[in-house]
Amino acid sequence: MTDAPAESADPNQPAASGQAKILDPTGLHARPAVKLTKLAKTHEATVEIRAGEEGKWVNAKSPNAVMKLKAGSGEILFVRAEGAQASEAVNALVALIERDFDAE
Amino acid sequence: MSNFVGIVIVSHSPNVAKGTADMVREMVGDEVRVAYCGGNAEGGLGTDVATIHNAIDSVFGAQGVAVLVDLGGAETNSEMAIEMMDEERQNAIVICNAPIVEGAVMAATEAAGGGSLDEVRATAEEFLS
Amino acid sequence: MEPETIKAVISRTHAEILAHAEELTDLDQAIGDGDHGINMKRGFEAIAAAADTIAELPDGKALEKAGMTLVMSVGGASGPLYGSLLMAMGKAMPEEPGSLGDFAGAFQAGVEAVMKRGKSQGGEKTMLEVLLPVAALLSTADSLDVEAVRATADAGLASTKDMKATKGRASFLGERSMGHLDPGARSSALLIHAVCDIIEGK
Numbered sequence: 102m103t104d105a106p107a108e109s110a111d112p113n114q115p116a117a118s119g120q121a122k123i124l125d126p127t128g129l130h131a132r133p134a135v136k137l138t139k140l141a142k143t144h145e146a147t148v149e150i151r152a153g154e155e156g157k158w159v160n161a162k163s164p165n166a167v168m169k170l171k172a173g174s175g176e177i178l179f180v181r182a183e184g185a186q187a188s189e190a191v192n193a194l195v196a197l198i199e200r201d202f203d204a205e
Numbered sequence: 206m207s208n209f210v211g212i213v214i215v216s217h218s219p220n221v222a223k224g225t226a227d228m229v230r231e232m233v234g235d236e237v238r239v240a241y242c243g244g245n246a247e248g249g250l251g252t253d254v255a256t257i258h259n260a261i262d263s264v265f266g267a268q269g270v271a272v273l274v275d276l277g278g279a280e281t282n283s284e285m286a287i288e289m290m291d292e293e294r295q296n297a298i299v300i301c302n303a304p305i306v307e308g309a310v311m312a313a314t315e316a317a318g319g320g321s322l323d324e325v326r327a328t329a330e331e332f333l334s
Numbered sequence: 335m336e337p338e339t340i341k342a343v344i345s346r347t348h349a350e351i352l353a354h355a356e357e358l359t360d361l362d363q364a365i366g367d368g369d370h371g372i373n374m375k376r377g378f379e380a381i382a383a384a385a386d387t388i389a390e391l392p393d394g395k396a397l398e399k400a401g402m403t404l405v406m407s408v409g410g411a412s413g414p415l416y417g418s419l420l421m422a423m424g425k426a427m428p429e430e431p432g433s434l435g436d437f438a439g440a441f442q443a444g445v446e447a448v449m450k451r452g453k454s455q456g457g458e459k460t461m462l463e464v465l466l467p468v469a470a471l472l473s474t475a476d477s478l479d480v481e482a483v484r485a486t487a488d489a490g491l492a493s494t495k496d497m498k499a500t501k502g503r504a505s506f507l508g509e510r511s512m513g514h515l516d517p518g519a520r521s522s523a524l525l526i527h528a529v530c531d532i533i534e535g536k
Binding site: 131132135138139142143162163164165 | 231232233234310311314315317318319320328331332
Binding site: 255 | 367372402407411418452453
């Protein structure tokens, strides 16, 4: 699901946020992490994710950072973006997570 | 396909080299060009300059090439192979100080996102940090 | 050098490597991966096959070409290391070398290339144990004393026996690498002896 607009440091910058649950039984493992990173990189906006409400926000375009989240199955991934295409970025990432990363 | 940084995997073992390249293709996709080499002429463990040279050559493009290596000789021979390329190409080829498998996947992910050679190297190298 | 002299150096070094290939392999089996004899043989066979072309080149270019041939035909560490030695020597060689100083300078440049390529300063049970003292002898000598060159190479080789390897695959053996001569130092000594023989007209 996506809820916009989110709080933004700069009111002139478009911002968006959303969240989705990890469906894969092994959690956010290497392959989905790479997919998420690649998708985030296709958007100009700054995109960050965190695992759970207490998690630390990390750069969704960094494969290292995303893998190190070690987000488990059933955990909620929070997504937020700021800048051009912010809501497109959030929508795309949330959709990818909801589709279970297009797992075969 | 030269708008992405190319990736070269150099292992002493042909199986490790191929397996690493397979992982990159499966996890990252095939938009990034990946070449791999490993093993000596007798089918044993080893690396050689001529084969590495050809592997780099096969994926070289405008964005340059990131090389991932395993133990000692793979790095030495990759350095030598780079020095034997045309001088204007040498500055566009880097050896990443990263574990070969993880580094290759990270480098290819960064490359597939359109990262520059410096960004690709940094992403591969930050894996251990 | 005359083309005939270059050919003589090539055929003599090739013959020495062939005659000692088994010994090099045996030494390498003790502390390395056992391919030094076969690699050196393959490399010097490739140089011998290109002897006619190499011999027509000026000295510097001939060395570079021989080094390049080694690099491109030999896997493992020995091809790039010996290749770097010859290529750097070739680059540093004046167009018409005449003096011992010309040769000593080129040899020093070659040895420095080996140090850079192998990331070693010496004292680590490698070919540098032979090359470094020989380079030092040549650069301080007023005239060429072939017997002193041989003796220096032999002493360097002997010194590797009780050294502990910290470079290359032998380093995995640690203490157990002690008591064995280093195969790379052995092949360096062989080649230096071969060149000494030619200088003496043997």
